[in-house]
Every structure is written in C-alpha cells, then in structure tokens.
Amino acid sequence: MELISFIxxxxxxxxxxxxxxxxxxxxxxxxxxxxxxxxDNWSKKVCFVEQGLVRTYYLKDGKDITHHFFPENAFNxxxxxxxxxxxxxxxxxxLENSVVRTINYxxxxxxxxxxxxxxxxxxxxxxxxLKSFSDRLYALQFQSAQERYKTMIDNYxxxxxxxxxxxxxxxxxxxxxxxSRIRAAR
Numbered sequence: 001m002e003l004i005s006f007i008x009x010x011x012x013x014x015x016x017x018x019x020x021x022x023x024x025x026x027x028x029x030x031x032x033x034x035x036x037x038x039x040d041n042w043s044k045k046v047c048f049v050e051q052g053l054v055r056t057y058y059l060k061d062g063k064d065i066t067h068h069f070f071p072e073n074a075f076n077x078x079x080x081x082x083x084x085x086x087x088x089x090x091x092x093x094x095l096e097n098s099v100v101r102t103i104n105y106x107x108x109x110x111x112x113x114x115x116x117x118x119x120x121x122x123x124x125x126x127x128x129x130l131k132s133f134s135d136r137l138y139a140l141q142f143q144s145a146q147e148r149y150k151t152m153i154d155n156y157x158x159x160x161x162x163x164x165x166x167x168x169x170x171x172x173x174x175x176x177x178x179x180s181r182i183r184a185a186r
Contacts, residue, residue, distance in 0.1 A: 052098025
C-alpha cells in the first residue's frame, strides 16, 4: 500500500499536507538482501515499507539474530539514534525485492506542529510499536517455543514463505532444527 493511502486509513490530513509528505518521503526500490542500515549505525532514517518484507537484526558473538519483521504498511526507525543520540544496534535488511519510502526524522518532525491529525497519527504509530515490542517481550519471557511459533504465525501468517528459516528461527530464539520439529508437529 502506498504511504498516503496508509495514512488516510488512520487520519484525514489536508490535501496540501498529504502532497508535502508524499514529496518529502523519498521512494526507493531495492533488491532482496539489500541492507538499508548496518548494525551500530547513527541513522535518523524513518522507513515505511510499501512493498516487500524487512527485518531488523543485530549481531551477538558473531551470530546474526533477527530482532523483528516489518511487512508492508509498517514503519521502522532507529529509536536509539533518533531520540537518544546513541548508535542503534540494529541493522535493516530487505528480505524481498522492496519499495520503501524514507525520510530523515528531523525532516518529518517539522510537519508535526502543523497538524493535530498528524500528531494523532504519530501517537498511534508509537503506541502500536510499543504494543508490538511489549508482546514480543512477553512471548520471549513466558511462552514456550511452540507458543512463540503460533504467535508468530498469527502475526505474520505467510512469514515462512517470505523469510529464510534461519531468520525465523533466530527471531523465535530457537535453532533451525527445533523450528523444523515444531513445524513437523503442526
């Protein structure tokens, strides 16, 4: 879905604000496996996924660990760099040929004060991200591997068709062998 269509699903902005945002967000097409950001970056890039599948990941003891998946109609940004002035530990990789819309956070921030509806939309996005990460933390702390798998399938029904199994296993905090056993048992 295009960026402006996604925004329209949540708030009504004046047409000139929609046009300004549509122009401000740069449209980028990248191939599968393209790295938008490397781990330990200082980026202030806000990214909206119009088409494709994106994952954030980090490196731990030389291992590539999937932190989160972002399918179409999702925003992603390095919160650590934007709001805290620290490097973000997360890299951003495209798992499919993708179309993303990007803007630097300071460039989009200037629009916030111009529209209470845009501020409402930003608040919705932040609460949605907070809920997503809260659910993820709960799953990792209190759910079995089988329960985490079911939750993932509920949240990302076609993830096994779109993401490499190694990425899926690391997202779940299990080995590929354990993932295979869980899938075989279902």
